[in-house]
Amino acid sequence: MSSNLRVDTERLISRIEKLGKIGSIDGGGVCRLALSDEDRKGRDLVVDWMKKLNLDISIDQIGNVIALRKGKENVRPVMTGSHIDTVATGGIYDGNLGVLAGLEVIETLDDAGIVTRKPIGVGFFTNEEGSRFAPDMMGSGVHQGSLDLNSMLKVKDLDGKSVGEELEKIGYCGKAPTNNFRADSFIELHIEQGPILDLENYEIGAVEGVQGISWNEYKIFGTANHAGTTPMRLRHDAGYVASAISVGVRRLVKEMGGHQIGTVGVTKLNPGLVNVIAKESLITVDLRNTDEKKLKKAELEVKSIIEKTCSAEGVTFKSKTLARFEPVSFDKNMVLMVSNLASKMGYRVKSLPSGAGHDAQMFAPNCPTAMIFVPSRDGISHNVKEFTEKKHIQAGANVLLQIMLNKSEEVI
Numbered sequence: 001m002s003s004n005l006r007v008d009t010e011r012l013i014s015r016i017e018k019l020g021k022i023g024s025i026d027g028g029g030v031c032r033l034a035l036s037d038e039d040r041k042g043r044d045l046v047v048d049w050m051k052k053l054n055l056d057i058s059i060d061q062i063g064n065v066i067a068l069r070k071g072k073e074n075v076r077p078v079m080t081g082s083h084i085d086t087v088a089t090g091g092i093y094d095g096n097l098g099v100l101a102g103l104e105v106i107e108t109l110d111d112a113g114i115v116t117r118k119p120i121g122v123g124f125f126t127n128e129e130g131s132r133f134a135p136d137m138m139g140s141g142v143h144q145g146s147l148d149l150n151s152m153l154k155v156k157d158l159d160g161k162s163v164g165e166e167l168e169k170i171g172y173c174g175k176a177p178t179n180n181f182r183a184d185s186f187i188e189l190h191i192e193q194g195p196i197l198d199l200e201n202y203e204i205g206a207v208e209g210v211q212g213i214s215w216n217e218y219k220i221f222g223t224a225n226h227a228g229t230t231p232m233r234l235r236h237d238a239g240y241v242a243s244a245i246s247v248g249v250r251r252l253v254k255e256m257g258g259h260q261i262g263t264v265g266v267t268k269l270n271p272g273l274v275n276v277i278a279k280e281s282l283i284t285v286d287l288r289n290t291d292e293k294k295l296k297k298a299e300l301e302v303k304s305i306i307e308k309t310c311s312a313e314g315v316t317f318k319s320k321t322l323a324r325f326e327p328v329s330f331d332k333n334m335v336l337m338v339s340n341l342a343s344k345m346g347y348r349v350k351s352l353p354s355g356a357g358h359d360a361q362m363f364a365p366n367c368p369t370a371m372i373f374v375p376s377r378d379g380i381s382h383n384v385k386e387f388t389e390k391k392h393i394q395a396g397a398n399v400l401l402q403i404m405l406n407k408s409e410e411v412i
């Protein structure tokens with residue numbers, strides 16, 4: 001009976017560790033920025049595993065890789081997947097777990113000689129992180145039609161290299177059209193990357209949706225001057241303004257409370273020298289909230305903080321939107337299926353929203369979509385110390401297996 005079928009956890013963990021060695025950095029983490037040479041090597045390894053499973057592999061025009069396993073009927077596939085690009089201080093589970101667990105589900109079905117009614121598939125999507133090229137969820141956004149292919153191919157990193165050029169360079173500029181693949185349903189396994197499941201001792205998270213995300217970059221233009229001779233009243237200090245904005249964002253978020261969060265992740269000063277008043281600064285502001293109205297309010301408040309701080313210091317600024325996604329709710333029946341199946345399998349399950357963005361949110365407008373979370377030890381992620389216990393990897397992958405079996409046998 002396939003409801004007793006279970007994955008081979010050792011095989012899954014050995015793949016996670018093998019992929020985690022590509023771009024490995026001190027402390028046991030990984031740096032595989034999107035479209036870097038490390039990303040290419042990681043892609044090649046996963047594609048090799050897909051080939052060994054005799055999957056039908058396609059690469060689209062923004063480098064998304066989709067691998068399909070035939071079903072008895074030629075209908076829309078039940079899909080899973082995630083990303084294998086990482087942030088610069090990444091862990092080996094963020095994204096990678098979801099892709100490799102999808103491969104493990106397929107290999108488990110092969111071992112058991114099971115052919116599902118609907119086809120099933122696993123994909124990895126280009127540049128989910130958005131660290132090198134904004135926005136995040138770029139590949140899945142283009143794949144499912146909420147982001148435009150040509151504008152994304154033109155996006156440049158801080159060194160002026162474009163997505164299109166870098167895709168060519170790593171050999172993943174595929175031919176498959178974008179925004180025309182539609183899944184029967186999409187289910188993504190991912191680490192929580194937050195503290196809730198770990199702190200409250202849950203094994204599985206049934207993810208209800210993803211909070212709204214707003215990323216903006218601000219370039220501030222002041223006047224370079226001598227740090228020793230320039231009286232304070234005559235300064236136009238872009239460095240001071242960058243810090244004042246950072247303090248202002250933190251104060252605003254604290255005042256707003258609730259689900260509002262805010263992060264100034266990038267602060268760069270030019271020339272960045274001890275005895276020169278900064279002539280320019282560049283900062284990024286990441287605002288998130290589960291409530292779109294409150295997120296909009298936070299954006300307006302930040303804009304006024306920046307305008308007031310700049311005019312008081314006599315500097316100017318230019319802003320650029322790097323990413324803007326509204327909150328997403330996942331399919332209620334799919335979320336319930338995750339919760340019920342996981343409980344039936346004996347796991348402690350909690351329903352919760354996702355603090356991080358995920359590729360699944362790009363599928364949600366086009367097909368029933370949900371996510372399965374497993375705990376992150378101490379809630380740590382985007383950090384080399386990111387860790388998820390073997391028993392939780394096993395639980396998450398087994399729930400994924402059972403959901404995909406259910407969805408691929410489901411008769412509407």
Ligand code: HGY
Binds near residue numbers: 129357
């Ligand atoms: O930023 C995020 O939420 C995701 O890690 N890309």
Ligand code: MN
Binds near residue numbers: 083
């Ligand atoms: Mn991720």
Ligand code: MN
Binds near residue numbers: 094129356382
């Ligand atoms: Mn991430």
